[in-house]
Amino acid sequence: MARGVEFLGSEVAIMCGAMSWVSERNLVAAISNAGGFGVIACGAMTPELLDREIAATGNLTDKPFGVNLITMHPQLFELIDVCARHGVTHIVLAGGLPPKGSLEAIKATGAKVIAFAPALSLAKKLIKSGVDALVIEGMEAGGHIGPVSTSVLAQEMLPEIADQVPVFVAGGIGRGEAIAGYLDMGAAGVQLGTRFVCATESIAHLNFKKAFLRASARDAVATVQVDPRLPVIPVRALKNAGSDLFTAKQREVAATLDTLSTDKAAMLEAQLQIEHYWAGALRRAVVDGDVEHGSLMAGQSVGMVTKEEPVAEIIESLMAQAAQALEKRAA
Structure with a gap:
């Protein structure tokens, strides 16, 4: 995970997927405080709402965290300006190809750009355009998905692009053994969403x-x-x-x-x-x-969510499982 850790500035290269209404200040700060990398889900927020959310998250943690912006948001460039004012270090672009000028606008703020690549051809195009890292997310993920499974995307894409930019694998990951497998294939880290929904720090309704x-x-x-x-x-x-x-x-x-x-x-x-x-x-x-x-x-991976527990325990468990799996392979 060394490459992913260096890129994110966190203790472990486990990003939290940006889940609207769930990945807000409390969960994001808890994940970053536990050594992972929290990401605020901007979703349909106005620039004013995002401004308040970033500030509130900063009051809860002094660790790095990022912001996920939807490329089709009508106020995308204003949202980028908000991130710049707060010194956000990493911006994740989701929802399609970044519109013209958006990558340059983010780069001008000094932030790193992470983009989603659901296909190898798109990954190569994004790398050429200047993104700093990629997330390859398979159809096992929650929320908006593509048509190809995580394991197939990882096999096809990691050998081709993992030496060019840090690549984070996402979709259907619920245990550390899977994390170990993708790291072994060349990933710099992983992104999990579903696994964190039932964290103690998650504000999701008890019914949810x-x-x-x-x-x-x-x-x-x-x-x-x-x-x-x-x-x-x-x-x-x-x-x-x-x-x-x-x-x-x-x-x-x-x-x-x-x-x-x-x-x-x-x-x-x-x-x-x-x-x-x-x-x-x-x-x-x-x-x-x-x-x-x-x-x-x-x-x-929802079937692997079996209890409500603190974020720190979730990350600790995932890392212990990953370490054990790698130790067995080494032996």
Whole structure:
């Protein structure tokens, strides 16, 4: 993990996935204080809200942490300015290719850029464009996902790019043995989200945590696309009535496209409607505890979340399992 630790400035190269409403000041600070690398999920926050969230996180930890920004956010450049004012050291860009000028804007602040690469061709393009590190995330992850599994992406991409930039592997990781395996393949570290949802420091509603503790891997299913015109990225979540509501929402947005031109602006607006839906549905579940109609975004590693425990114990357990696995291989 030496390369990942040096890049992040943390004690261990375990990043926390940016989970809207969950990866806020309390969990982010707790992860950084425990030696990991917390990441604030900006999501649909306004610049003013992000400004307050970064400041509040800084009051809870003096360790490094990052901020995850969505590339399609209409105020992306203003959010970058907010991060710059606070001296944020690492910005994670998610949700698609970084828009023109965004990488340069981040680099100008002195921050390091971490981007998601769901395919080898895109990874090479991002490296060429100047990103400092990559996250390769497989379909086992919670929230927005791609079509390829973590193990396949790691096998295909790590041998090609791990010597160029630090690469963090994500998706379906619930134990330290898996971390050891990806480090052995050339990863600089890992990113976990689902594993931290039921941390003691997580503000997720008790109902939300209970749903995770009851769930098995097969309960975390991906949404389906009902209209090929809609640029909908599949989302993995625990199946409930909210899953059916999303299908209905897609039909509603598709109906509006029937009356509009399908130019780039209309398609972007349709995509933003979908994203706003997820932000609201996730809030209903995480904050309000409506686990029936809200969104229970979870990765397939949810079956390995068996109890509520402090972040420090989660990280300690993961590292002990990883060390033991590597020791066995060395022996």
